[in-house]
Amino acid sequence: MINTLNTLVRKVPNWLLYLIGAAYPAWLLYAGFTGGLGVDPVKAMEHALGKAGLQVLIAVLLITPLRRFTKLNVLSWRRALGVIAFFYILLHFLVWMVLDVQIISQVKADLIKRPYIIVGMISLLILLPLAITSNNLSIRNLGPRWRKLHKLTYLAVALGGVHYIMQTKGFEYEPYIYLAVVLGLIAIRKLPKKRAAHPAKRQAA
Numbered sequence: 001m002i003n004t005l006n007t008l009v010r011k012v013p014n015w016l017l018y019l020i021g022a023a024y025p026a027w028l029l030y031a032g033f034t035g036g037l038g039v040d041p042v043k044a045m046e047h048a049l050g051k052a053g054l055q056v057l058i059a060v061l062l063i064t065p066l067r068r069f070t071k072l073n074v075l076s077w078r079r080a081l082g083v084i085a086f087f088y089i090l091l092h093f094l095v096w097m098v099l100d101v102q103i104i105s106q107v108k109a110d111l112i113k114r115p116y117i118i119v120g121m122i123s124l125l126i127l128l129p130l131a132i133t134s135n136n137l138s139i140r141n142l143g144p145r146w147r148k149l150h151k152l153t154y155l156a157v158a159l160g161g162v163h164y165i166m167q168t169k170g171f172e173y174e175p176y177i178y179l180a181v182v183l184g185l186i187a188i189r190k191l192p193k194k195r196a197a198h199p200a201k202r203q204a205a
Contacts, residue, residue: 006073014080021084024052025091046095050120053088054164054178056081057157061185079134082153086131089124089160116166123159126152157182 028048032041037048060081066072096117101107111117130150132138139146161179168175 002071006071009072009074010076012077014076017077017080018084021056021080021087025049025088042095042099046092046100049088049092049095050164053085053092054157054160056085056088057153057160058178058181058185060085060153061157061182065185065188083131083134086127089120089127093121093124114167116163119159119166120163123156123163126156126159130156154186158186 028045031037032045037044063074063078161182164178165175
């Protein structure tokens, strides 16, 4: 069953993932113009894009544990999912700055008044070089440094979880669940891997 799923995953082209990823903000834009996002469509779009970006980043973190514990290998999707997550978070930021704040001078006031925006912007800035280097040319040119650079994903996702908690008014369980899942997935990567049994020991058993 797992082998069949892995074969199907490998057959999914990246362009299809990008197309599916682009469909969500396109639908949000349509819903905003047609009254499907409520009385404040800008805020609804802003929050929806931010949450979707965090969810896709969590999906990226989930790829390695899935392969390790269930043998389901969706590694071929990781790069596309990372770019889609960055795209969502960038749109989240642009909706806030262009459609919500609108006045550039107000941006500074919002940064002082709402520190969670600074946390979110740091996460976005961390993701920027990761998105830019998500291509085969960068992998070849950077060599081992590419893997080290992309480990910053963990920090970006954790900051995204903190940003989500900080911007929530009052106490809500959902943002804390997101952050707990992020920290749990990061912690899982630190678990020691099981070593294969020695051939002599297997024969003796």
